[in-house]
Amino acid sequence: MEIRIGVQNISRELAIDTEMTADAVAAAVAAAVAGGTLDLTDAKGRRVVVPSAAIGYVDIGEETKRRVGFGA
Numbered sequence: 001m002e003i004r005i006g007v008q009n010i011s012r013e014l015a016i017d018t019e020m021t022a023d024a025v026a027a028a029v030a031a032a033v034a035g036g037t038l039d040l041t042d043a044k045g046r047r048v049v050v051p052s053a054a055i056g057y058v059d060i061g062e063e064t065k066r067r068v069g070f071g072a
Contacts, residue, residue: 001025001063003040005048006056014050016042022060029058 003025005014018025018040025040032038038050038058 002061004059004061005038005050006058007050008054008056014048016040016048018042022063025058025060029055 001018001020001022003016003018005016007014020028020040028040029038032050032052032055034052036052038048038052038055040048042048
C-alpha cells in the first residue's frame with residue numbers, strides 16, 4: 001500500500017510503500033497526533049520518522065491485492 005505524507009514547510013511529500021494494513025497505519029497516525037512521532041517502516045525495511053508537529057496530512061492508499069492468472 002502506498003502512503004503519502006505531507007510535511008509542513010516542505011514542498012514535496014513523502015511517499016512510502018509499506019506492507020502495513022490501512023488500520024495499522026491509521027492507528028500509528030492517531031498515536032502520533034496524540035503526541036510523539038509517526039514511525040513507519042517501508043516494504044524494504046527503511047524507517048521513516050516524522051515529528052507529529054510537522055505532519056500536514058497523511059494519504060492512505062488502497063491495499064493492493066495480488067492478481068491471479070494472466071488477465072489484466
